[in-house]
Amino acid sequence: xxxxxxxxxxxxxxxxxxxxxxxxxxxxxxxxxxxxxxxxxxxxxxxxxxxxxxxxxxxxxxxxxxxxxxxxxxxxxxxxxxxxxxxxxxxxxxxxxxxxxxxxxxxxxxxxxxxxxxxxxxxxxxxxxxxxxxxxxxxxxxxxxxxxxxxxxxxxxxxxxxxxxxx
Amino acid sequence: xxxxxxxxxxxxxxxxxxxxxxxxxxxxxxxxxxxxxxxxxxxxxxxxxxxxxxxxxxxxxxxxxxxxxxxxxxxxxxxxxxxxxxxxxxxxxxxxxxxxxxxxxxxxxxxxxxxxxxxxxxxxxxxxxxxxxxxxxxxxxxxxxxxxxxxxxxxxxxxxxxxxxxxxxxxxxxxxxxxxxxxxxxxxxxxxxxxxxxxxxxxxxxxxxxxxxxxxxxxxxxxxxxxxxxxxxxxxxxxxxxxxxxxxxxxxxxxxxxxxxxxxxxxxxxxxxxxxxxxxxxxxxxxxxxxxxxxxxxxxxxxxxxxxxxxxxxxxxxxxxxxxxxxxxxxxxxxxxxxxxxxxx
Numbered sequence: 001x002x003x004x005x006x007x008x009x010x011x012x013x014x015x016x017x018x019x020x021x022x023x024x025x026x027x028x029x030x031x032x033x034x035x036x037x038x039x040x041x042x043x044x045x046x047x048x049x050x051x052x053x054x055x056x057x058x059x060x061x062x063x064x065x066x067x068x069x070x071x072x073x074x075x076x077x078x079x080x081x082x083x084x085x086x087x088x089x090x091x092x093x094x095x096x097x098x099x100x101x102x103x104x105x106x107x108x109x110x111x112x113x114x115x116x117x118x119x120x121x122x123x124x125x126x127x128x129x130x131x132x133x134x135x136x137x138x139x140x141x142x143x144x145x146x147x148x149x150x151x152x153x154x155x156x157x158x159x160x161x162x163x164x165x166x167x
Numbered sequence: 168x169x170x171x172x173x174x175x176x177x178x179x180x181x182x183x184x185x186x187x188x189x190x191x192x193x194x195x196x197x198x199x200x201x202x203x204x205x206x207x208x209x210x211x212x213x214x215x216x217x218x219x220x221x222x223x224x225x226x227x228x229x230x231x232x233x234x235x236x237x238x239x240x241x242x243x244x245x246x247x248x249x250x251x252x253x254x255x256x257x258x259x260x261x262x263x264x265x266x267x268x269x270x271x272x273x274x275x276x277x278x279x280x281x282x283x284x285x286x287x288x289x290x291x292x293x294x295x296x297x298x299x300x301x302x303x304x305x306x307x308x309x310x311x312x313x314x315x316x317x318x319x320x321x322x323x324x325x326x327x328x329x330x331x332x333x334x335x336x337x338x339x340x341x342x343x344x345x346x347x348x349x350x351x352x353x354x355x356x357x358x359x360x361x362x363x364x365x366x367x368x369x370x371x372x373x374x375x376x377x378x379x380x381x382x383x384x385x386x387x388x389x390x391x392x393x394x395x396x397x398x399x400x401x402x403x404x405x406x407x408x409x410x411x412x413x414x415x416x417x418x419x420x421x422x423x424x425x426x427x428x429x430x431x432x433x434x435x436x437x438x439x440x441x442x443x444x445x446x447x448x449x450x451x452x453x454x455x456x457x458x459x460x461x462x463x464x465x466x467x468x469x470x471x472x473x474x475x476x477x478x479x480x481x482x483x484x485x486x487x488x489x490x491x492x493x494x495x496x497x498x499x500x501x502x503x504x505x506x507x508x509x510x511x512x
Contacts, residue, residue: 021490022490023486024369027471027474027475030474030475031470031471031474033474034205034470034473034474035205035470037204037205037206037207038204038205040207041207042203042204042207042208042209043207043208044207044208044209046209046212
């Protein structure tokens with residue numbers, strides 16, 4: 001059969017030379033290589049105590065932002081849920097009451113806002129879709145948990161803490 | 168036999184037994200650390216500072232594991248196997264001189280349990296017995312992998328024992344004695360046997376690697392072919408005994424190599440130290456030197472393990488029968504000729 005590619009290479013198997021058959025020279029060479037690794041820096045990072053630095057565009061847990069007056073920016077337009085390829089975001093919108101003006105910036109707000117962290121693929125499309133700059137993936141790594149229901153994060157976990165001087 | 172003699176020997180036995188178990192325990196830790204450092208990793212560092220409590224944690228884990236005895240196994244032999252492996256590993260330490268004679272008051276205490284006049288033969292016999300633990304365990308498991316592994320271990324040990332014995336014969340030609348105590352005492356200062364028997368030493372060391380089933384000769388435990396080897400069916404502390412026996416074997420063969428070829432407790436300038444430090448402290452320094460040599464050999468065992476891949480079984484047999492044995496015979500012949508010439512003139 002003629003070869004299908006031009007990359008064919010005839011492998012020549014020569015019998016071992018005397019020094020190769022003795023193994024010892026090659027073993028000594030190998031030992032020096034491994035010995036030199038004794039003095040190299042370890043690649044390991046002692047994880048819980050030391051954490052590797054994230055890159056600047058790392059996408060971690062979501063946070064719902066507040067504006068400079070401490071009001072929630074989200075207006076429950078649903079664009080983030082619509083853009084989400086994993087369908088991880090659900091929300092229920094509600095109308096702002098007059099006495100809640102200092103809590104929500106827009107007249108409409110999300111009374112329930114849930115992200116299923118098991119579905120989320122951390123693509124960042126919600127962040128891009130948001131017209132109000134209300135959601136950012138700037139948090140830490142989402143921690144592990146035992147039950148599936150505990151991975152559905154509500155507003156209690158997602159909304160940014162209010163600014164200290166406001167509270 | 169006076170009572171002081173019995174107490175003295177009993178204390179010595181207890182100390183040596185304790186030390187060899189302790190060293191075997193920390194060899195498991197050292198193995199993992201050395202492996203890690205050679206591979207640019209950290210190794211175990213969670214249990215205690217630098218992970219020094221890791222062997223204890225491993226021991227507790229081993230005891231807590233469920234003990235499984237296969238239903239079709241030979242129950243009695245299945246139990247005897249690990250015990251025998253442990254026993255044969257431990258009794259080798261009896262004839263090794265751990266230090267020069269200690270003089271307390273007018274009493275001379277030899278730091279050796281017993282200096283039998285065929286000590287080298289004793290060591291050789293104990294090393295040969297070592298394979299029985301493996302063989303009985305592998306046979307009693309009633310598992311084909313275990314049996315294959317046991318067969319491998321047996322044939323490997325027999326093949327390499329011949330070369331080992333021949334390299335010892337060349338050594339005996341040089342030393343003129345079979346008592347390990349005398350062999351070590353004759354290597355006073357710098358007159359280490361490795362300088363007279365370099366080829367013999369290399370042969371002996373290669374055979375020690377094979378006899379202790381360490382890489383690159385760890386075919387009885389070859390995971391890719393035999394799952395776990397002879398201890399496939401073992402669990403809990405029985406498995407622990409097998410793994411432990413391997414490390415004690417390593418310690419004992421390091422001690423044998425250090426005392427037969429590397430001068431045991433002898434080091435250059437030991438006479439000066441004896442004058443300076445007195446007859447109680449100086450032997451202890453000698454013991455420390457001996458242990459330093461042992462640790463160096465143990466490190467070498469580990470270093471080799473994490474460098475060289477395993478031999479194929481046919482390569483192992485080729486190396487043993489066609490490489491080491493002719494070389495060992497040539498070594499004996501040349502040594503004899505040289506000694507005859509030296510004695511003639």
